Amino acid sequence: MTSEVLLYINNNLDSKITLERLSEITGYSPFHLQRKLSADLGMSLGKYIQEQRLHTAAYFLALTKLPLDEIKYLVGFDDNSSFGRAFKKLYAVTPMQYRKSKRIQQEFPLRTFRYISTNGVLCKEQPQIARVFAYRGDYFSSSIYAIWKEVAAYIEAINKTPQDFEHYAILHECPHLTDNRESRYDAAIVPKGFKLPAAPYLQARILEGRYVRYNFCSKVQDYEAVSAEVNNVLVQQKNIEHRHGVSYFKFDSMPDPENPDNLFINWYLPVA
CATH class of the missing domain: 1.10.10.60 (Homeodomain-like)
Structure with a gap:
């Protein structure tokens, strides 16, 4: 008890x-x-x-x-x-x-060394155009953050700073359901107040539809336990029905591939 x-x-x-x-x-x-x-x-x-x-x-x-x-x-x-x-x-x-x-x-x-808020907030976000960097890997391993080196190089190449963007991970699968350790993962950045050159094959509309948002902050090694807790809470919500679709991590700052622990994350899960 x-x-x-x-x-x-x-x-x-x-x-x-x-x-x-x-x-x-x-x-x-x-x-x-x-x-x-x-x-x-x-x-x-x-x-x-x-x-x-x-x-x-x-x-x-x-x-x-x-x-x-x-x-x-x-x-x-x-x-x-x-x-x-x-x-x-x-x-x-x-x-x-x-x-x-x-x-x-x-x-x-x-x-x-861990924070979770299971007070889910229902929201409908304004769709945004993001520059995406495709990758595959284990969502529960720090190795998946290697893609953010490519993101950092791109931002530097266009003479911008990480603070000029919002930073997202696009999670295309649910390892708890698929049991896949190698899953599609896209790093995504959304410019603040300016437009990037059009690149149809390197961009995507993100956050379309309705979501329930949970917040958490932990070491990467705890992501699996955190996600299991959040999913368990979501399943018990009688007024929320999960729908098929990608989910998103919105980071409080651009992930550091060398030290991705303790990022504050808004986790958007798709709902009907």
Whole structure:
């Protein structure tokens, strides 16, 4: 029972987590559940949730490029002041001091290396024209990021920078269904505010139709476990019907082929 509750908490840090909701999940009364969890955790449930939010924030600050304004929402805070006060109370420094200082990060080592939000957001994106770079490989291996070397060379050749583009992976298969380890994978870039020369065989329309979007951030070695969790949640959604089609990773920054871990990813899965 405790592990089930902790999984729910860790997958819903961007939302309000109530004792009543946890009670619904477990079937225990709120009173009994709170006593049981406090005994198992060695602290109050509220304190545990707060610390998980802040430990996850520290993970984002140390290992991602996400802006502070976005991090606070991802871990369930509504404003900078309450987030800053809570973070400093636990870590003895401000969030920005923690991000900037490797020494401080060593003094307060990270306690989490994975983030998933299973609060799916239904959306219909505006289709965009992307420049694509075709590849095949194992979605769950860092070797698949080798294609981004080609992307980086192309961007440099046209005198642009990675910041001039949005960065996507187009996932043409679901290894959980096909059991294929070698799957089609396209790296894709969308220019921000300008057009690239037309190249019919090297471009594609992406994000057409309706999607449900989940967020996650982890090491590549954890992608298989993360995707299994997300797919399990999607299957249980009674109001969402998965449809055939490609899915997309939208990265917070261009992947580094040498170190692709801990990219913040919006995962778009096609739905009817």
